[in-house]
Amino acid sequence: MQNQKRPGHPEAPPSQGPSTPVGLGLPQSARLLKRPQFLECYSHGKRVTSPGFLMFVVPRDGKGRLGVAVSKKIGRACQRNRLKRLIREAYRRHRNLFTGWDVVIVPKRGIDCTRIHQFLVDEELVLLATRAKDRRSCRSHHM
Template structure:
């Protein structure tokens, strides 16, 4: 199934805070990826875009693009909790730009975690 069900989402503030405090941090040009290996068999992803990135329309667009990236590239995510944070400048990206920005960072994180 290609989708983004509730079981694959970080939804609660304590989950985001745990990933932020204990997770490994990886930077790309337009995103920060926080990764916390978990004992469960489910990969969970949370996406954050602050008001620094833009207004609500812009922030929601970035989050939609990252969700679509996750749906199309699930093989790059292993069993862990991910928090993907958009930086300033991410509002200028299209889907291809999101892919070019996130794929190298996720491949690098896979190499370090395996």
């Protein structure tokens, strides 16, 4: 016998906090996911540096893809995850600068995860893309 005062299947309570934005982020097709993809960038890619990051770039037909590699020597897991989110967001904002490249971004050891913010990451990614394009054009003129 069922209790008459309580409904059989209560509805879930409304969730708290902000709802997840739809359509933001990078689709799987825009990310490097497998180890061989990363190794390809490390071994055949051009290396470009900025004060806080190291970037490996491999030319590719079509849209570019992003890989992020953060060493365990950089902060705790929550700090590394935050840094990865900041890098992915900066890449998403400036994706047009990376068209035609597979890119792996590696934060340098001395980076301060607790003080870095989105503006700085955006600035450094734009600098890296500019340096990579300059290297690309210099090489094509010398051939």
